[in-house]
Amino acid sequence: MAKEAMKKQRMNNSLSEIYQALFLHYGDLQWWPAKTPYEVMVGAILTQNTAWTNVEKAIGQFEDDLTPERIHHLPLEKLQDLIRPSGFYKQKSQYLKVLTEWFMSYDCDVKRIQNLPLSDVRKELLGVHGVGNETADSILLYAFHFPTFVVDAYTMRLFKRYPLDAGKTYVQVKKFIESRIPADVLVYNRFHALIVQNGKEHCKKKALCEGCPLEGSCKKCFD
Secondary structure: OHHHHHHHHHHHHHHHHHHHHHHHHHOOOOOOOOOOHHHHHHHHHHOOOOOHHHHHHHHHOOOOOOOHHHHHHOOHHHHHHHHHHHOOHHHHHHHHHHHHHHHHOOOOOHHHHHOOOHHHHHHHHHOOOOOOHHHHHHHHHHHOOOOOOOOOHHHHHHHHHOOOOOOOOHHHHHHHHHOOOOOOHHHHHHHHHHHHHHHHHOOOOOOOOOOOOOOOOOHHHHO
16 A cells, blocks of 8 residues: 555656646646637637647638537538638538537536536537547636546657556546646646647657757656
């Protein structure tokens, strides 16, 4: 039991060290870049399998008129034309339609959704066609401000390299983090954003360790 406690404490310390090092280097990145909670929801769908720059192009096509009502009433073909820059536009147009229907079933009332248990809302979102774990958690954290951690490819790569024995699946890594970092919307928001930013600049598929804020402590540095 003592060994397990010590191991858990080391893991806790490692997570804290990663967070502090990244935050010192990058600061508060002010994520998610969106004007409304609904725009976050749309972005969470559009960013699937594409770069954020393509999402920005697609959202720009709406010319500041991105509302649930507009998406709901737009003919599918017109919606596909608007979101074409994000790729996979035929699939994503269908995903947006059903996600919008889900949101409208709550009268697009963010506070009404926030008053529900996190587990219930997450379960509902995962039942929406086109919404997987990462998309659901992105919507929950960034649109509705629920304390749920978003795991993505950058997170999996960093923890594998660092290394942290966080698990191999989305759910395992999510549970690992949430069991060691107290539920806090701001911290979860910042930590995920910092991991993504570092993944874009340094912890790429081919790591660029020089200048990385985790240089010297990450196992990858010594490979």
